[in-house]
Structure formats: structure tokens, C-alpha cells
Amino acid sequence: MRVNKDFDKKEAIFEAMLELISKHGFHSSPMSEVAKQANVAAGTIYHYFKSKDELICALYLKIKSQSNEMLLKNDDPSKAFKDRFRQFYLQNFNYFTKNTKEFYFLEQFSSSPYINLVSKTELQALDQPIYDFLRKAVFTQVLRDISPKIMTSLVLGSSSALVKLQLSGDFLLTPSDLESAYITCWDGIKKQ
Amino acid sequence: MRVNKDFDKKEAIFEAMLELISKHGFHSSPMSEVAKQANVAAGTIYHYFKSKDELICALYLKIKSQSNEMLLKNDDPSKAFKDRFRQFYLQNFNYFTKNTKEFYFLEQFSSSPYINLVSKTELQALDQPIYDFLRKAVFTQVLRDISPKIMTSLVLGSSSALVKLQLSGDFLLTPSDLESAYITCWDGIKKQ
Amino acid sequence: MRVNKDFDKKEAIFEAMLELISKHGFHSSPMSEVAKQANVAAGTIYHYFKSKDELICALYLKIKSQSNEMLLKNDDPSKAFKDRFRQFYLQNFNYFTKNTKEFYFLEQFSSSPYINLVSKTELQALDQPIYDFLRKAVFTQVLRDISPKIMTSLVLGSSSALVKLQLSGDFLLTPSDLESAYITCWDGIKKQ
Amino acid sequence: MRVNKDFDKKEAIFEAMLELISKHGFHSSPMSEVAKQANVAAGTIYHYFKSKDELICALYLKIKSQSNEMLLKNDDPSKAFKDRFRQFYLQNFNYFTKNTKEFYFLEQFSSSPYINLVSKTELQALDQPIYDFLRKAVFTQVLRDISPKIMTSLVLGSSSALVKLQLSGDFLLTPSDLESAYITCWDGIKKQ
DNA sequence: TATGAATGAGCGTTCATTCAT
DNA sequence: TATGAATGAACGCTCATTCAT
Numbered sequence: 001m002r003v004n005k006d007f008d009k010k011e012a013i014f015e016a017m018l019e020l021i022s023k024h025g026f027h028s029s030p031m032s033e034v035a036k037q038a039n040v041a042a043g044t045i046y047h048y049f050k051s052k053d054e055l056i057c058a059l060y061l062k063i064k065s066q067s068n069e070m071l072l073k074n075d076d077p078s079k080a081f082k083d084r085f086r087q088f089y090l091q092n093f094n095y096f097t098k099n100t101k102e103f104y105f106l107e108q109f110s111s112s113p114y115i116n117l118v119s120k121t122e123l124q125a126l127d128q129p130i131y132d133f134l135r136k137a138v139f140t141q142v143l144r145d146i147s148p149k150i151m152t153s154l155v156l157g158s159s160s161a162l163v164k165l166q167l168s169g170d171f172l173l174t175p176s177d178l179e180s181a182y183i184t185c186w187d188g189i190k191k192q
Numbered sequence: 193m194r195v196n197k198d199f200d201k202k203e204a205i206f207e208a209m210l211e212l213i214s215k216h217g218f219h220s221s222p223m224s225e226v227a228k229q230a231n232v233a234a235g236t237i238y239h240y241f242k243s244k245d246e247l248i249c250a251l252y253l254k255i256k257s258q259s260n261e262m263l264l265k266n267d268d269p270s271k272a273f274k275d276r277f278r279q280f281y282l283q284n285f286n287y288f289t290k291n292t293k294e295f296y297f298l299e300q301f302s303s304s305p306y307i308n309l310v311s312k313t314e315l316q317a318l319d320q321p322i323y324d325f326l327r328k329a330v331f332t333q334v335l336r337d338i339s340p341k342i343m344t345s346l347v348l349g350s351s352s353a354l355v356k357l358q359l360s361g362d363f364l365l366t367p368s369d370l371e372s373a374y375i376t377c378w379d380g381i382k383k384q
Numbered sequence: 385m386r387v388n389k390d391f392d393k394k395e396a397i398f399e400a401m402l403e404l405i406s407k408h409g410f411h412s413s414p415m416s417e418v419a420k421q422a423n424v425a426a427g428t429i430y431h432y433f434k435s436k437d438e439l440i441c442a443l444y445l446k447i448k449s450q451s452n453e454m455l456l457k458n459d460d461p462s463k464a465f466k467d468r469f470r471q472f473y474l475q476n477f478n479y480f481t482k483n484t485k486e487f488y489f490l491e492q493f494s495s496s497p498y499i500n501l502v503s504k505t506e507l508q509a510l511d512q513p514i515y516d517f518l519r520k521a522v523f524t525q526v527l528r529d530i531s532p533k534i535m536t537s538l539v540l541g542s543s544s545a546l547v548k549l550q551l552s553g554d555f556l557l558t559p560s561d562l563e564s565a566y567i568t569c570w571d572g573i574k575k576q
Numbered sequence: 577m578r579v580n581k582d583f584d585k586k587e588a589i590f591e592a593m594l595e596l597i598s599k600h601g602f603h604s605s606p607m608s609e610v611a612k613q614a615n616v617a618a619g620t621i622y623h624y625f626k627s628k629d630e631l632i633c634a635l636y637l638k639i640k641s642q643s644n645e646m647l648l649k650n651d652d653p654s655k656a657f658k659d660r661f662r663q664f665y666l667q668n669f670n671y672f673t674k675n676t677k678e679f680y681f682l683e684q685f686s687s688s689p690y691i692n693l694v695s696k697t698e699l700q701a702l703d704q705p706i707y708d709f710l711r712k713a714v715f716t717q718v719l720r721d722i723s724p725k726i727m728t729s730l731v732l733g734s735s736s737a738l739v740k741l742q743l744s745g746d747f748l749l750t751p752s753d754l755e756s757a758y759i760t761c762w763d764g765i766k767k768q
Numbered sequence: 769t770a771t772g773a774a775t776g777a778g779c780g781t782t783c784a785t786t787c788a789t
Numbered sequence: 790t791a792t793g794a795a796t797g798a799a800c801g802c803t804c805a806t807t808c809a810t
Contacts, residue, residue: 009791025305027219030783041792043786052784104303111296111303113217120362146372149363150354154376157353161345170312171341180338184346188380201773223801233775235803244801393794409689411603415780425796427782436780488687495680495687497601504746530756533747537737538760545733546726554696555725564722568730572764585770606804617771619807628805 010048012038014059022104026056026112057117060109063102064126070095072129081142082186088133089159089182093173096163103163127152143189151189158185202240204230206251214296218248218304249309252301255294256318262287264321273334274378280325281351281374285365288355295355319344335381343381350377394432396422398443406488410440410496441501444493447486448510454479456513465526466570472517473543473566477557480547487547511536527573535573542569586624588614590635598680602632602688633693636685639678640702646671648705657718658762664709665735665758669749672739679739703728719765727765734761 016037020029031052035042049055071092075084096103109115115123124131134155135148143151162181166173173181208229212221223244227234241247263284267276288295301307307315316323326347327340335343354373358365365373400421404413415436419426433439455476459468480487493499499507508515518539519532527535546565550557557565592613596605607628611618625631647668651660672679685691691699700707710731711724719727738757742749749757 023305026217028305031785032783035793042784043793044791046785047790107303108300111299113215113220124362144372144376146376147363147369149357150365150369150373151376153353153357154350154373157356158346158350161349162342164349165341165345170316171339173342177339177342180336181342181346184336184338184343184380186380187384188376188378192379222799224799227776234801235776236774238802239773407689409602412689414778416778419797426780427797428795430781431794491687492684495683497599497604508746528756528760530760531747531753533741534738534749534753534757535760537741538734538757541737541740542730542734545729548733549725549729554700555723557726561723561726564720565726565730568720568722568727568764570764571768572760572762576763607806608804611772618805619772620770622806623769 009038009040009044013040013045013048013055014062017055017059018063018101018105021056021059021108022101025108026114053114053117056109056114060106060114060118061122061126063105064123067095067099067102067106068126068129072133075133081137081140082190084133085137085186086182088130089155089185090178092156092159093162093166093178096160097166100167103160103167107160107164130156141191144191155185155189201230201232201236205232205237205240205247206254209247209251210255210293210297213248213251213300214293217300218306245306245309248301248306252298252306252310253314253318255297256315259287259291259294259298260318260321264325267325273329273332274382276325277329277378278374280322281347281377282370284348284351285354285358285370288352289358292359295352295359299352299356322348333383336383347377347381393422393424393428397424397429397432397439398446401439401443402447402485402489405440405443405492406485409492410498437498437501440493440498444490444498444502445506445510447490448507451479451483451486451490452510452513456517459517465521465524466574468517469521469570470566472514473539473569474562476540476543477547477550477562480544481550484551487544487551491544491548514540525575528575539569539573585614585616585620589616589621589624589631590638593631593635594639594677594681597632597635597684598677601684602690629690629693632685632690636682636690637694637698637702639681640699643671643675643678643682644702644705648709651709657713657716658766660709661713661762662758664706665731665761666754668732668735669738669742669754672736673742676743679736679743683736683740706732717767720767731761731765 013034016034017029019037020033031045032042034055035045038045045055049058071088074087074091076087077084079087131148131152134143134151137143138145138148138151158181162173162178165171205226208226209221211229212225223237224234226247227237230237237247241250263280266279266283268279269276271279323340323344326335326343329335330337330340330343350373354365357363397418400418401413403421404417415429416426418439419429422429429439433442455472458471458475460471461468463471515532515536518527518535521527522529522532522535542565546557549555589610592610593605595613596609607621608618610631611621614621621631625634647664650663650667652663653660655663707724707728710719710727713719714721714724714727734757738749738754741747
């Protein structure tokens with residue numbers, strides 16, 4: 001099937017770029033290498049993407065949306081919010097700790113000027129589920145009364161710092177370390 | 193004077209590289225442009241640094257050590273730890289919010305494979321003051337009993353996420369927002 | 385046709401490099417000039433050769449093997465060895481005297497550290513025909529009983545010195561000069 | 577003393593350049609490295625030599641004249657010419673076999689376009705002693721009646737080929753090999 | 769005379785992109 | 790659609806040479 005073939009190639013290109021950038025960074029990930037790893041010709045990439053920048057941006061949106069989907073996948077709105085937050089916090093750690101290529105890529109991209117190439121509204125749309133998740137808890141007075149944007153930043157910031165610590169290899173977090181980290185975060189943001 | 197001239201050129205090169213990378217990223221900061229902005233010949237850079245990579249790494253160590261020094265500059269050990277923490281937390285925000293080039297550069301560097309080019313012991317030495325600042329508070333039971341490494345990650349992670357939020361332009365934090373953020377962090381990490 | 389185009393470009397690059405090096409030496413034969421003379425883009429050279437050094441070495445092996453083939457092309461094993469030797473000796477002179485680019489290039493290469501970049505076994509294989517040509521004559525007691533390696537050196541050394549003399553322009557060898565040179569060499573190496 | 581100091585520096589520069597070129601070739605012997613090895617500042621070289629090319633040419637003339645002087649140093653005109661020739665031939669081999677830097681440098685220089693930078697008359701003057709040595713023997717009918725220029729070429733060519741063979745490491749010549757080589761050469765050139 | 773920091777043209781090489789097939 | 794040879798601008802870097810000290 002044509003569609004599947006297309007899908008496969010595009011997917012292979014994405015996968016190759018992800019692998020290369022996560023490992024070597026933007027400036028050591030030439031298109032020729034992407035082509036080689038994706039088993040396509042260099043020119044083929046340009047049938048799917050206008051330019052290297054566009055490919056990288058598309059990859060970012062794809063990975064970002066995939067991961068965000070993952071993070072709330074097991075959310076159960078019928079549970080107590082504290083439990084839902086714990087589930088979310090640990091899920092985040094586990095997901096990126098196991099999908100390191102995705103983590104390294106997202107970190108690099110969002111810390112670099114590349115981030116300015118994607119529209120802010122598109123970015124906000126991607127973070128909307130997490131944002132909403134926290135915002136509702138603010139409105140229902142489960143969480144402190146601070147701007148949901150700030151709250152989202154604080155939670156995600158500390159959470160990804162935790163992933164970075166684990167991946168650095170300097171410190172291996174035990175399950176009980178994780179519980180401590182989660183409760184530290186929770187005690188900070190909960191309605192006092 | 194020789195020493196001053198050297199200092200000036202090396203400093204000018206550092207400054208030019210910092211400006212370029214913070215604005216355009218590693219791969220859009222050619223040495224030729226660095227030379228131009230630093231008002232030196234291209235070859236001159238190579239009297240001070242063996243390679244582009246070495247220059248970038250040296251710049252990282254310089255900026256990182258300068259900023260870390262700033263963060264605890266006004267620390268007053270005679271005060272209550274909570275106040276000292278507040279001072280540190282706000283100082284961090286203010287410093288990077290005003291020195292955006294430094295912030296963008298540090299973020300990019302530490303999120304990229306470049307970070308692997310500097311020795312871990314050297315990195316740890318740079319973070320030692322902050323690490324010690326928090327560690328002592330853990331030992332004196334002012335803070336929760338969790339690993340100082342984890343605590344450092346959580347605090348710095350949430351703090352730099354806050355800076356990122358401010359610099360993104362999406363949300364301008366008021367002084368009272370900052371107070372909320374600080375107290376959120378504090379309530380999380382303090383001994384319960 | 386692909387094959388012919390490849391052949392043409394590679395050949396053109398070889399030809400351009402040969403011309404430049406024979407005329408200006410290694411260090412005054414920039415790749416940009418090679419590209420220009422070969423009517424290809426600079427980058428194209430790197431589809432065919434990994435580096436300048438590799439191109440130069442490949443060129444040496446090509447020229448060396450081509451010339452060695454020439455030298456014994458008209459050898460007629462049914463003739464008396466003395467006649468065969470004369471034919472070989474004069475052929476050598478004539479070939480290099482007419483193909484001066486090849487001569488200058490081979491001389492420069494084999495006198496320079498470049499020679500260490502090609503494997504000795506590969507080099508020996510190229511000289512094998514000439515070596516065998518003389519070795520057999522030693523074994524059949526037509527030539528003096530000295531090591532074929534030494535004999536090969538003596539013969540080729542004096543022969544290429546002759547070419548150098550002619551090409552220097554200081555002295556134009558007549559046919560009878562050549563006969564004298566040949567017989568001088570022959571009288572030295574023949575079984576006394 | 578000034579003169580001695582000058583002499584020392586110039587000598588040190590010569591020595592450094594000789595060492596570098598013999599080992600790495602012209603294009604891997606930067607002036608900065610010459611300066612370092614000679615223990616002088618880069619600029620100092622330009623007090624003694626106008627340019628790199630001039631330094632290299634001066635070095636050639638110096639080495640060439642030194643070695644040529646060596647080659648006939650022990651010549652004893654009262655002996656039989658055959659013995660004098662043998663002495664010369666072996667001396668040549670021994671000298672270059674022991675002074676390999678000089679040999680490699682001379683070979684590289686005289687095979688490269690550099691040779692065109694020195695005046696032919698100057699070159700001829702340097703080779704005059706050897707030329708005369710053989711010419712007289714031609715005139716006195718000890719040697720074949722062929723042009724002394726050709727004779728010089730043949731002898732020196734085969735002789736330096738022998739040195740090359742030895743230095744290549746492929747074949748270690750014994751004293752008896754040397755005798756064979758000498759007599760081969762002699763039997764070729766002597767009056768038949 | 770001696771220094772060595774500074775220069776900048778020019779080098780070898782890379783790589784995003786194109787286009788004839 | 791897919792290819793990959795070809796392009797050439799631009800890169801990081803070198804190095805012969807200069808000149809203020």
C-alpha cells in the first residue's frame with residue numbers, strides 16, 4: 001500500500017533524525033547520515049520535508065505530542081487528585097527515563113533557538129492537557145491559588161530536572177527517592 | 193600592557209561567542225562571525241583556544257562559575273534559613289532574568305551533547321556551593337530528609353523553569369507571583 | 385551512461401591533480417584548483433576520494449601501474465635477453481621523456497613521505513613484472529649473480545637519472561648517447 | 577660573540593627545518609614548528625631568511641655542498657682510478673646511509689619544483705668536483721668515452737637508488753652486496 | 769637583534785539542497 | 790515517487806608573514 005510505504009519512510013526518517021540528534025546534537029546530524037540510517041536516498045527526505053529545519057520542527061511537534069499523550073494516558077478522573085498527580089508525576093519520570101532519545105531531543109530543542117521556529121499557539125495546544133489537568137485542580141481549590149502557567153512550569157521543571165539527574169548517571173533514584181520527590185512537589189503545590 | 197591586552201581579547205572572544213550562541217545556537221555561530229564581533233582576526237581565536245569546541249567549553253565553565261558565584265553572593269548565614277532560601281531563589285530568578293545571554297547559553301549547553309565534553313568532577317565542583325547550601329539545611333533538619341542531590345535538582349529545576357517562563361514572554365511574573373513561586377517551593381522542601 | 389560519467393569525472397580529477405602536482409608540487413596544488421581544472425565542483429572530488437591524501441595515493445598507484453605496464457609492453461620473450469633489455473631500457477627512457485607529468489609526479493611522490501602511506505606489498509606487486517624480468521635473467525645466468533632487488537635498483541636508478549638529465553634541459557641526449565648509456569648499463573650487469 | 581650567536585641561530589634554524597622536512601615533507605613543516613624546534617621566535621627566522629622558500633633553498637645549497645664535499649674528501653689522486661672510484665662509490669653509500677635526514681631532504685628537494693628556484697649554474701658549480709672527477713677519467717681513457725654528464729647521471733643515479741633501497745628497510749645490504757654493486761657499476765663505465 | 773601576538777588569505781573539507789534520471 | 794551524484798557556499802582551521810615592543 002502506498003500510504004503505508006509513505007508512512008514507513010517518513011517514520012524511518014523521523015526515527016533516524018531522533019536517534020542522531022539525541023546522540024550527537026543538531027550540528028552533528030547531517031542529512032546524509034539521516035538518509036543512511038533511514039535507508040532512503042538523501043533526496044527522498046526532501047519529498048517529505050521542505051528543509052532540515054522543517055524536519056526537525058515536525059519531529060519536535062510529533063515527539064512532544066506523543067509524550068504529552070503518554071503522560072496523562074492512565075489518568076483516572078474518578079480518583080482523588082493527589083493520586084492522579086502522583087500517577088502523572090511518576091509516569092513522567094518513567095516515560096522519559098525509558099525513552100531517553102525523546103527526552104534528550106526535547107531538551108535540546110526547547111533549549112535552543114529552534115523553539116522559536118514553531119508557533120506558540122501550537123506549543124500551547126500541545127501542553128494544554130497538562131495545563132488543564134493542573135488548572136482544574138487550582139480552580140477546585142485542591143491546589144494553591146497560583147497561576148496555572150506558573151504551576152505547570154514548576155511541576156514540569158522539577159520533574160524533568162529529576163529525569164536529568166537520573167540520566168546523568170551520577171545518582172540512581174530508588175522507588176522511595178521517587179516517592180520523596182513526588183511528595184515534595186505535592187506538598188509544595190497543594191492548597192495549604 | 194600585555195596582560196590587559198590578552199585579557200581584553202580573550203574576554204572579547206568570550207563575549208562574542210556568548211552573544212552569538214545565545215541568540216543563534218551553536219550551529220549558527222561560525223568562528224568567522226565570532227572573530228568579527230570580537231574585533232579580532234579569525235586566526236587570533238586560535239591563539240587562545242585550540243578549537244571551537246574548546247572555546248565553547250571554556251565559555252561554559254566561565255559562565256557557570258560566574259553565575260553560581262552570583263547566586264549565593266548575598267547569602268547571610270546569620271539569618272534564618274528560610275530567609276536565606278528566599279533570597280537565593282529570588283536572586284536566581286533576577287540574575288538570569290537580567291542576564292539572558294548567560295541563561296540561554298547555559299541551557300543550550302547543558303541540554304546538548306557538549307555537556308559530555310567537560311569533566312563531571314569539574315562540574316560538580318562548580319555546583320558545590322549550592323549543593324552545600326542545601327545539604328547543610330538537610331542535615332540540620334531544616335529541610336526534608338531527602339538526598340541533597342535530589343533536592344538540588346528539584347529546586348534548580350523549578351527555578352530555571354520559572355526563568356524560562358518569564359523569558360518566553362508568554363507570562364510576565366509579578367513580584368507577588370515570585371513570592372508565590374518561592375513559597376510553593378519552600379513549602380515542598382521544608383521539614384514538614 | 386552512469387559508468388562513463390563516473391569514469392570521466394574520476395579521470396578528469398586524476399588528470400587535473402597529475403597536471404598540478406607535476407607542475408607545482410603537492411603544496412601548491414589546492415583542491416579548489418583541482419576542481420576547477422577538472423571542471424567539477426570542489427565537493428564532487430569527495431564523492432570519489434575520502435581526502436586529498438587518498439586522492440594523491442590513488443593517483444600514484446594508478447600512474448605507477450600504468451607506467452610499469454608500458455615498460456614491458458613490447459617485451460618479446462623469444463628474443464635474446466640482451467635485446468629485450470635494450471628494448472626495456474630505451475622504452476623506459478622514451479616513455480617518461482614523453483610523459484613528463486607522470487615522471488615528475490612519480491619522482492616527487494616516491495621521494496616524499498607520501499610514499500609511506502601506500503602499503504609496501506602493494507608497491508612490490510606493482511614492481512613485480514620488472515623485478516621478475518631481471519630475476520629470471522639472473523637465475524639463467526645471463527646476468528651477474530647479485531640480488532635481483534639490488535639489480536632492479538641499479539638499473540631503474542640509472543635509467544631514471546637519465547630521464548632527469550634529459551628533462552633538465554641541460555643536456556639533450558642523442559640516439560647514440562642513449563645507445564652508449566644502455567650498453568654501459570648492460571656491460572655492468574651482464575654475466576662477466 | 578655576536579657572530580657565533582648568529583651562527584648558532586641560523587644553524588639551529590637550518591637543523592630544525594632539515595629535521596622537519598626530511599620527516600614530514602615540505603607541506604607539513606610550518607615555520608612555527610621550525611621556530612619551536614630551533615628555540616627561536618617565529619619572527620627571528622625572518623631576520624635570517626626572506627621567506628620560507630628562501631630558507632629551504634638556502635638549506636638545499638648548504639646540504640648539497642656539504643655532502644658533495646664529503647663524497648670526495650678521502651680521494652687520493654695518487655691511487656689507481658678504479659680504487660678511487662670504489663672509495664667514492666662506497667663513501668657515497670655510507671654517508672647518506674648514516675645521514676638520512678640529509679638524504680631524504682635532498683631527494684625531496686631535487687624531485688620537486690623547488691629545484692627550479694635555484695640557479696642552474698649554482699647547481700652545476702656544486703656538482704663540479706664529482707663531474708670533474710669522472711670527466712678526467714674519461715679524458716684519460718680510463719672510462720668509456722661517453723659524455724661526462726651522462727656518466728655522472730648514471731653513477732649517481734644508481735648509487736642513490738642503492739641508498740634508497742637500504743633505507744626502505746626492505747633489503748639490508750651486506751658489505752659483499754656493496755662490493756657487487758660497486759663492481760657492477762665499474763664494469764659498466766670502465767673503458768672496455 | 770629578537771620576540772611572539774596578531775593577521776587574514778587560503779586551505780581541506782562538509783553538508784543542505786538540487787535535479788537529471 | 791525515489792534516487793544519489795553533483796553542487797558550491799560556508800565552515801573550522803592553518804600558517805607564512807608582519808610589526809609593535
